[in-house]
Amino acid sequence: MKITVDEEKCCGAGQCVLIAPEVFDQRDEDGIVILLDAAPVAEHHEGVRESAGVCPAAAIHLHEDA
Amino acid sequence: MSTPSDVLVVGASAAGLAVTESLRRKGYRGRITLLGEEEGAPYDRPPLSKQVLAGTWEAERTQLRTRDVLDALDAELALGERAVALDAATRTVRTASGAELRAEAVVLATGLHARRLPGLSGATGVHVLRTLGDAGRLREELLKAERVVVVGDGVLGAEIAATARLMGADVTMTGPQAAPMQAQLGHDIAQRLAALHTEHGVRLRPDTLVDGLETADGRVTGVRPVDGDPLPADLVVTAVGSTPATDWLTHSGLALRDGVECDSRCRAADGIYAAGDVARFHHEGLGRSLRLENRTNATEQAMLVAANILGEDRPYSPVPYFWTDQLGVKIQVYGLPTPTATVRIVEGDTEQGRFVAQYLDDEGRPIAVLGWNMPKQARQHRQALLDRYAPAPRVEPAAASR
Numbered sequence: 001m002k003i004t005v006d007e008e009k010c011c012g013a014g015q016c017v018l019i020a021p022e023v024f025d026q027r028d029e030d031g032i033v034i035l036l037d038a039a040p041v042a043e044h045h046e047g048v049r050e051s052a053g054v055c056p057a058a059a060i061h062l063h064e065d066a
Numbered sequence: 067m068s069t070p071s072d073v074l075v076v077g078a079s080a081a082g083l084a085v086t087e088s089l090r091r092k093g094y095r096g097r098i099t100l101l102g103e104e105e106g107a108p109y110d111r112p113p114l115s116k117q118v119l120a121g122t123w124e125a126e127r128t129q130l131r132t133r134d135v136l137d138a139l140d141a142e143l144a145l146g147e148r149a150v151a152l153d154a155a156t157r158t159v160r161t162a163s164g165a166e167l168r169a170e171a172v173v174l175a176t177g178l179h180a181r182r183l184p185g186l187s188g189a190t191g192v193h194v195l196r197t198l199g200d201a202g203r204l205r206e207e208l209l210k211a212e213r214v215v216v217v218g219d220g221v222l223g224a225e226i227a228a229t230a231r232l233m234g235a236d237v238t239m240t241g242p243q244a245a246p247m248q249a250q251l252g253h254d255i256a257q258r259l260a261a262l263h264t265e266h267g268v269r270l271r272p273d274t275l276v277d278g279l280e281t282a283d284g285r286v287t288g289v290r291p292v293d294g295d296p297l298p299a300d301l302v303v304t305a306v307g308s309t310p311a312t313d314w315l316t317h318s319g320l321a322l323r324d325g326v327e328c329d330s331r332c333r334a335a336d337g338i339y340a341a342g343d344v345a346r347f348h349h350e351g352l353g354r355s356l357r358l359e360n361r362t363n364a365t366e367q368a369m370l371v372a373a374n375i376l377g378e379d380r381p382y383s384p385v386p387y388f389w390t391d392q393l394g395v396k397i398q399v400y401g402l403p404t405p406t407a408t409v410r411i412v413e414g415d416t417e418q419g420r421f422v423a424q425y426l427d428d429e430g431r432p433i434a435v436l437g438w439n440m441p442k443q444a445r446q447h448r449q450a451l452l453d454r455y456a457p458a459p460r461v462e463p464a465a466a467s468r
Contacts, residue, residue, distance in 0.1 A: 009127075011112070011389055012396060012441035013362060018448075031396065031441025053087050054369065056080075056361040058110060058130045 001045055002066030003052075005033050009059035016055060020047035033059065039066075069376055070170030070337065071096050076149045076159060077175030077311075078102025080110060080361060081342025083130055084368030085173050085375075086141050092376055098141040099167060101159070103176075104197065105146040107136060112361050114201040115225040116391060120233060121205060125198055149176070152318040154335045171375045174315070174326050174340040175368070178308035178359065185278040186217060191286040192279065192302045195226060204303065211235050211301035215289050217276050218305030219246045221390055224259065226303050228392040231268050238297055239263065240271035240289070250388070252403045255423060255436060258416070259392070266393045271297065308359065310344045325357040330381040330457075331374050332367060339375065341368040350457030351383040360388035383457045385448060389441075398441050400448040401425070401434030401455070413443050422447050 003023070012031030016024040023044055025034040040048055052060040073089060075082045078100050086100050102108070109128040117123035136143065148162040158168040180194035193204045208214065208230055216227040219241025227239040227246075239246060245256035246263065260270055271291070280288035280296050288296040310325040320334050321327040325346035328334045332347050340347075342364040346357040358367075363384065370382045389398045407425035414421035422443050425434035432451055437444025 011391070012398065013387065013389055014441060014445035015362060017445065026442035026445070028442055030439075031398075031437075031445075049091055050369070053084060053091060054362070054365045056112070056365060 001040065001048065002063040003035060003038050003040070003048060004061045004063070005035050006057075006059045006061070007032050009057045011057040011059075013056050016051035016060060019051045019054065020044060023048055024051060069094070069096070072169045073098045073171045073173065073375060074157075074159060074167050074169035075100045075173045075175060076152075077173075077177055077342070077344070078104070078108050078143070078145060079175070079177055079342070080108070080130065080364035081177070081368045082173070082175040083108045084365040085175065085341055085372050086139055088369045088372035089375065090139055090141075092372060094372075094376060097169075098139070099144060099169065100141050101144045101147055101149055101161070101167065103146070103148040106198070107131070107133070107143075107145070109198055110361075111196075114198065115195055115222055116229055118198070118201045119195075119205050119208070119226065119229045125202065128198060148314075150314050152315055152320070154319040154338055157337055170337060172338045173371055173375075174334065174338065174344060175342045175364075176311040176314070176344050178343045179311050179313075180305075181307045181309050183277075183304065183306055186276065186289070186302070186304050186306070189279050189281045189286040190284055191300060192304065194304055195222065196308070207301055208233055208235060213299050214238070214301045214303065215240065215297050215299035216303045216305060217241070217289060218303075218307070219243045219248075219272070220305060220307065221247055221250060221388070223303075223305035224263070225390060225392055226305055227263065227268050228266070230303075231263075231266055232393070235301075236269075237267075238269040238271055238299070240274045240276060240291070240297065242273065242275055244272050246270070246272075247390075248405070250399065250403065251397075251436065252405055252407055252409060252425060254409045255403075255438070258438070259397075262393055262395060308343070310346075310357070312344060327355070330383070331379065332371050332382050333374065339371045341371045347382055349383050349455075350381045351455040356386075358384075358386050360386065362387045381457050383455060385451050385455045387448075395419070396437070396439055396441055398437040398444045399434060400436075400444065401432075401451045403434040403436070407433060412447060414438075414440050424450070 151160040180196040216239045224246040245260040248256035275292040278290040288298040326340040328347045330348040420439040435447040
């Protein structure tokens with residue numbers, strides 16, 4: 001799995017950090033998403049999929065086959 | 067309950083799409099039909115009053131998923147097809163074109179209609195903003211407008227006023243509250259928002275009820291307050307709230323009370339669920355029914371509904387959350403502030419324009435958290451609210467008797 005994030009779309013809601021804190025963080029100054037791990041290990045995949053699904057700005061993109 | 071062999075989702079916006087995606091993510095392989103009134107692929111609404119209105123995003127950028135991702139869902143997309151009736155007993159939906167669709171599980175995710183006041187419509191130059199089409203039409207006229215009046219002082223009205231002002235129009239925002247978004251922010255922070263708008267040149271006419279339009283040759287020339295002189299305008303936007311899109315459910319047999327009435331599982335009847343803006347549900351943590359009109363609720367509630375369709379039997383008891391971006395300020399709100407709550411600053415500094423505020427009830431317990439240009443820190447303070455919104459744990463009979 002490979003993750004990309006669209007910083008410009010991100011609204012800073014931080015839902016992804018609540019679900020998958022191993023993979024996502026937020027910038028201190030404006031809350032924009034920080035990708036901690038672009039190719040997370042399998043145990044985090046479910047949380048990442050949920051984060052992408054719940055992201056209120058559709059800013060998280062997954063490439064499952066990568 | 068066994069897993070249904072097919073699912074019909076009525077409403078193809080954020081909530082309807084999220085139900086579909088969540089079912090697939092959880093491994094559901096049955097047939098899914100996603101029925102949507104609008105022609106185009108599912109798109110997102112929060113950017114409409116901001117990036118799309120301002121013209122910084124093309125309309126396509128609001129699409130929630132690419133065509134490839136939609137195709138991979140292996141769902142039947144029935145777009146441009148409006149649901150007109152439901153028979154809850156047989157779970158059959160009839161569409162405007164006369165088709166009848168029946169499924170073992172039906173999800174109602176039809177969202178909201180913009181509310182229109184009788185005295186405030188019917189003239190050229192008067193707009194509402196709910197759909198992508200609305201946003202395009204409003205933008206076109208905003209580019210030519212000189213004097214804009216926004217009728218409505220809630221979240222949408224305040225966002226439209228902010229965007230229109232940044233586009234260079236002379237903007238007046240009017241509404242019944244003492245300050246914009248007072249219902250969502252409480253008195254103190256709403257006053258701060260009022261000051262922000264004023265600093266940017268938005269004229270505020272608070273404490274004002276508007277009940278009519280001034281027109282000339284069928285075109286709006288102003289709005290008429292109940293008391294006082296008319297406010298001149300060549301463009302009027304009414305953002306006076308929304309009504310749940312339940313008109314098509316009148317004869318369905320479901321209970322409708324400002325939304326589709328559901329239990330704590332978001333279930334309206336056997337095999338029928340509701341998600342998103344249209345759903346009123348029983349919040350076990352708060353002990354009352356609630357209907358939330360915000361973007362994160364659409365997806366969170368949709369995911370819960372997907373889980374319950376697959377038999378998980380979980381209550382929906384979210385910490386409500388919304389955000390708004392206005393005039394360079396990002397506001398995040400967790401929980402439900404009340405007008406009488408005490409507000410205290412727990413991080414940052416109001417003078418610096420970056421802070422986190424906590425709302426306390428009469429007994430000093432936190433009920434809500436707000437971030438003003440501090441999204442990450444606000445999210446961290448959300449933790450303090452969990453107890454209040456969590457449903458009471460179920461006590462097993464054996465444990466209770468010990």
